[in-house]
Every structure is written in C-alpha cells, then in structure tokens.
Amino acid sequence: MQRRALIACSLLAAPALRAQPAFPQRAVRIVVGYPPGQTVDVTARAYAAALQQAWGQPVVVDNRSGANGIIGAEAVKTAEADGHTLLFGTSGQMTINPAIYRRLPYDTMRDFAPVALGAASRLYLVANKALPVTNLPELVAYAKARPGRVSFGSGGTGITAHLAMEMLAARTGMELLHIPYRGSPAALTALLSGEVQLMIDAGTLLTPQIRDGHVRPLAVSSLERFAGMPEVPTVAEQGFPGFQVVTWSALFAPAATPPAVVEAINAQMQAAGRLEMVLNTVRAGGSEPRPLSTEQFADFVRSELAQWGEAARAANVTAD
Template sequence: MNSLTIKVCKCFLACFGLVLLSSNVMAQAYPIKPIRLIVPFPPGGPTDIVARPLALLLGESLKEQVVIENKGGAGGSIGADLVAKSAPDGYTLFMGTVGTNAINGSLYKQLPYDMTRDFTPIALVATAPVVIVVNSSDRIKTLAELIAEARSKPETIAYGTAGNGTPGHLTGALFESTTQIKLKHIPYKGSAPAVTDLIGNQIPLMFDPIQSVLPHITSGKLRALAVTSKTRSPLLPNTPTVAELGYPQFESTAWWALFAPAKLPEPITKKLRTDTEKIAQSAAFKERLGNLGVQPNTDFKESLANFQTSEIAKWARVVRDSGATVD
C-alpha cells in the first residue's frame, strides 16, 4: 500500500468518524427548542383528541415543549403538504391519519404531496374501529340479517356516511365487496347530520367511526351490528367483529400515526420513535384518550412503514372499486 493510498484511507476514516460523532451529538442535543406538531384538521376532532395528549407526554419525555398547530382543509392535505415541505430537522412533526397517509393518494385527482416519499414514518399511535349501526327500532337485528336482505334487494338499502371518501364510506364499500352485496351510499356533510337522520329513521343504516355513534348506542337509540376492527372494542364488548361473523380477513380502522418530513436524520428518528412507542403503551396516554373508543397502539412488531404500505394498497383497491373521487 503506497503513501497516497494510506493518506486517502486515513482521510476517509477521519471523515467517517466525524459523521458518526456529529450524528451522536445531534441525537444528544435534540431538541433544543420547541417542536410543532401539525394536526391537519380543526380543533376538537378525533385527530386533535389523539394529538394533544401525545404532544403533552412527548414534550415531557423530550424536555421541550411540543406545540399543536391545527392546519385543516382539503381532507387533511393542507397540513400534510405543509409538513412535506418543511425542513427535516425534527422540529416539525405531523399527526398523520388513514386519510392523509393511506387513502388520499387514490382519492384525490391531484395531491400536492406523496404519502410515502415525502415523510419519515415514526410510529403508529392509536386506532379506532368503524361501527355498523341501525336504528334500535329497525327490524334488522344482526349483521347476517342485513346481508341477507341486501342480497335479496340489491341497491335498495341506503347507508349514510360523513361524506365521499371518508373512512365510513370506504369501509362501507369494502364491506360490499367482501360480502358481495350492493348497498346505496348516501353521503352527508359530516357525521352529525347523518346520525340525526339515522335516529329519525330517515336512513336505515350507517357506517361511522365509533366515537361519533357511541353515545347513541349507549343511550339505546342506535343498535350496533358489528365493529370493523380485528378484535372487539373494549367499549362495545358484546358487539361482534365483522371478522368473527364469517369474514375473517375483514378489517377497517381509522388510525393516527406520527410522521416527520422525509430524510429526517436517523438519530432523531430513533429518539422520536423510542419515546413515542413508550408513550403509546403508557397508562397516562390511555387515560388521556378517555372513553371515546380510540385505542392506543401497544403492538410495535410491525413497522409503521410496512403497515402504511399495506394500508395504501388496500384502500387503493377500495377507492378504485367504489369509484370515489374528490377534486
């Protein structure tokens, strides 16, 4: 080995050592100022309800304030795009959802961001099932009865949802394709008016996330036929899942996960992931989520990146089959 080669090797090793040192210093120093957590929906909604306790506990863990910024609009796309175009320094984080990071890429004709390429996945934080509900006075008492009637009278049973492309709508579409029935979709401008019409017997059926319909199930105004998660909801322990009623592969949940802009340095990614996973599994986080049906994620065997990939593929098929689009 000649002297020039030796010098080059020494230079390479020195540079490599500096990179490792700077990475370690970066991880140890981070954070040194407040962090903003972008919530892509208005205050008070499900995403906000998940984000606020996470921000509080993450701030305590990182010993630096995590500030919520609500940036609603365009199905979450405005907030998502803001984060996608932010610096990957760990000081801008994103409360992503099944909509912003799994559905919108197929649903919107023109999306200003890429759901995977523009983000660094950190951790899945919480999930909530959709509930299939009817009016408590309806003659349909079970999921089997609903399916039987829908097969005998295709496209005559109407179901309400919070709107085109919402988790309720696409869960309904997935349910139709899985059970090979045809229903009639009635989109509303939000859950509240749809629930009002269901209670008033203006529509016979609804697919909606649990937090919207739970109070009316508890009060006896609505009857839950099934939940769409793989396992039963602790808040509706007597309500079976679609999977256990003969469709074992069926699963549909709303979910919330922490993301950062793409190319976040690995030491910061690792720190955020470790702290977020610990928070999601904590009693404090579960307590702060309350009894609205949103469940903290406690299983981190599958990475958020892999989970997101499978969710994107699943919902792309549903969007295509349903024909749903949003301009």
C-alpha cells in the first residue's frame, strides 16, 4: 500500500516538474540604458559573455540610451516577464531617478524584480592642492568657519556626485557651494584650475589624478579602504561612522518574472562574478563584484532608494 501511494505521488508530481522548463530556452537580451563604451556597458558585456558560456544560449547586450537611463528601463518594464529580457541598471537609473523625477514612468520596486548586484564602486573626495586641508576633519573645520564659501564642482545637478556631496555636507554639518558643470571631466578641469575647491566622484576619473599628485585625496566613500590605494582613509573612520556611498550596476527583471528564474539567474551571476575575465573587467572600471542573494539585493535596493530620496529632498533637487 505504501509503495503504491509513493508511486501515485510521484506521478502527480511529474506534470508539475515538466511545467518548469529549463532556463534559458532561447537568446537572452540584456538592455543597457546608456551608450556603448560607458562603464556600465563594458561591465554588462563581460557578464553577458560569461552567462552565454554557461547557458549555451546567445546573450545579447542591447543599448537603449537616453533620458538618464529611462528609455532602457521602460523597455524592460514592459517586456515579457520570463527572464529572457533583463535590464543591466545603474544606481542612478534605479535609485536616484526615483528620488528626483516628478513623473518617472517606472517604479523600481513595483515594476522590477531585483536579480543580482554585478559591480559596486566607491567615490573619492578630493581637494585642490591650494586648499589648506589634508583630511576630512580639517576640511569640516575649515568649511564651518566659512559657510557657503567653500565650493565643489560636479558633472550636473542631481547626479550621483552632486547628491553624494550634499549627503556628506549634511552629515558633517558643512555648508558648501555647489557649481554644476557639463559632465564630470569639465568639473575636474575646474578643480585643477582652482575654479572650485572640492570634488567627489568615481575612482576611474580621480585615481589617476591622485596618483599623479594633481589633487589631494581626503576620503573614500566606502566602508573599507580601497586595497589599490590604502593610504586614503574612509569617511567613516574619520569621525562619521556608518557613512557609505556606493555606485553600482546590477541585473533587474520585469516584476512578474517567476522567482525560480530570478534565483537561477542570480546563482549564475554570482558564479560569473568569480571568473577572471569578469573580475578583471569589473576591477578595471574601479569596482568590485559583490555577491548577494536576491533577498539581500532587494533589501539593498530599498535602502538605496531611501538614502538617495533623503539626499534629494535635503538638496531640494527635482527634475521633470
């Protein structure tokens, strides 16, 4: 009797097992909301090559650039929710855009399923060498004695670098003057010429200037020092524990994508992040892979949405 019952159960379970086809069944499209050649695009292509090798199916990167990544995000939001169309999104696209746009055509947590974090990076706070400070506490004291007279440049209002500096100013009690430029390279030129005194931005832009002695590093925004530049202390260890600002790129799927598919992609992304070809590409862009489960990554995105939302409100930054 017991043997017949087990056979019956196995027969009943068989159709359910057959109803979950292997993934992927065809080519996978990874949408990048930015032009070819940008760091997020290069990172996405490294992961795409690793996933294609693992899955035995084509994995194609599709650049849908424009409107601060909004066009690419919309394309994935409305795609079939089966895992074959994914978004390689950025922190700006998925957590800063919701903080600043009054009428954004997508909601990060409602319209997407967070799949896997691909790469996370740090920002560097640097000063023009004429500014008489050598570390963050000295800067805070100097700026507090001159409210509104110490300036910082960024590549534009509402971008990561601008809001990160506003976040740091709010945490430290500094009142700084923001001067936006048309892109981070223009802001760097202004810093080097002394037109502005401070800047915070990605390592890909600033570490060559630091190594060549053109700017003075004051802090790094991650909780740990960067192994490639261990002499630069973190913001947290200079009197502001817990302060952390990171930029990142990651995979998202349309919201209704089956959880089993999302988990399978996450597992393969974590495996890909351990491959030398992916590691080399990610690190060349100043980032590191950060393996997180789907649940951990979803929690991380929620915390990022809250952090950038608070920063945008404090800086009174909005966009149409």
